[in-house]
Amino acid sequence: DTEVTQTPKHLVMGMTNKKSLKCEQHMGHRAMYWYKQKAKKPPELMFVYSYEKLSINESVPSRFSPECPNSSLLNLHLHALQPEDSALYLCASSYRATGYEQYFGPGTRLTVT
Amino acid sequence: QQQVKQSPQSLIVQKGGISIINCAYENTAFDYFPWYQQFPGKGPALLIAIRPDVSEKKEGRFTISFNKSAKQFSLHIMDSQPGDSATYFCAASPYSGGGADGLTFGKGTHLIIQP
Numbered sequence: 001d002t003e004v005t006q007t008p009k010h011l012v013m014g015m016t017n018k019k020s021l022k023c024e025q026h027m028g029h030r031a032m033y034w035y036k037q038k039a040k041k042p043p044e045l046m047f048v049y050s051y052e053k054l055s056i057n058e059s060v061p062s063r064f065s066p067e068c069p070n071s072s073l074l075n076l077h078l079h080a081l082q083p084e085d086s087a088l089y090l091c092a093s094s095y096r097a098t099g100y101e102q103y104f105g106p107g108t109r110l111t112v113t
Numbered sequence: 114q115q116q117v118k119q120s121p122q123s124l125i126v127q128k129g130g131i132s133i134i135n136c137a138y139e140n141t142a143f144d145y146f147p148w149y150q151q152f153p154g155k156g157p158a159l160l161i162a163i164r165p166d167v168s169e170k171k172e173g174r175f176t177i178s179f180n181k182s183a184k185q186f187s188l189h190i191m192d193s194q195p196g197d198s199a200t201y202f203c204a205a206s207p208y209s210g211g212g213a214d215g216l217t218f219g220k221g222t223h224l225i226i227q228p
Contacts, residue, residue: 004156033215042202043157045215056215090156100145100206102216104156 003027004105006091012111015081021108023074023091032074033102034066035090043090043104049074081112116140117205119219127227132190134222136203139184143205147216148177148188151200160201161188193226200224 004025013019023032031050035043048056049068057066063085065077074091088109092102118137126132136146147162163170163177163186170177176189190197200223204216 035215040221042218042221043216045217048215058215100147101159101162102147103159104149106156109154 004091004093004103006089006105006108008108009106010109010111012113013078013081014113015083017081018077018079020078021076021089021091021110023076023093023105024072025093025103026072027093027095027103028071029093029095029103030071031094031096032068033092033094034074034076035092035104037088037090037107039087047076078110081110083112086110086112116143116217117203117219119203119222121222122220123223123225125225125227126193128193128195130193130226132193132197132224132226133187134201134203134224135185135187136219137183137185138205140205140207140217141184142207143217145206146177146179146186147204147206148175149202149204149218151202151221157202190224193224195226195228198224198226 007022033048034046037043045058046060047066052068063080067075088107090107091105094102120135148160149157150160151157161172161175163179165181174191179186200221202221203219206214206216
């Protein structure tokens with residue numbers, strides 16, 4: 001089983017709202033990732049958590065705040081977003097903390113109005 | 114700086130034909146090279162991956178060919194079917210000495226298999 005689940009599937013928020021994206025995996029994977037994908041573009045890495053600790057932040061604006069409460073759960077807290085932040089937000093996980101064999105969830109389609 | 118260059122941007126292949134997508138990389142620290150398939154509105158799905166210690170890996174109709182000296186790798190889809198119509202991304206990741214690292218993706222190839 002290589003399932004990564006993400007909720008919600010779709011999210012519309014205003015620029016003053018605070019919302020959170022949730023990602024869950026029950027495969028015992030030790031690394032989890034957030035990627036952002038704009039239309040007709042490849043995914044771009046945002047954050048990497050390895051053994052529940054933030055190991056990589058790809059210079060992401062502070063209006064995006066990741067959190068890893070436990071080894072199965074990854075959150076992305078959103079605040080004061082801009083319309084250009086509208087995108088598909090993808091979560092991924094990998095068993096080994098090497099970055100290999102990353103399995104992606106279905107994504108959350110975010111629209112900022 | 115684009116670290117993984119992918120071509121072609123789009124590809125049309127007849128049903129039953131061979132689809133070939135190519136990627137080239139520059140960073141010699143990369144040592145893991147996966148291919149992902151993505152359908153509209155879905156997350157990328159891991160298809161097949163290779164490490165530099167082998168020159169070819171085959172899984173069903175999908176084959177990766179890897180040329181370490183040329184820093185190139187390619188995906189071959191044999192007996193292409195209409196259900197293979199999707200966007201394909203090559204990617205690469207370095208060995209991080211025990212720490213997880215993200216994937217660097219190519220720009221993608223939009224593949225259409227004509228019946």
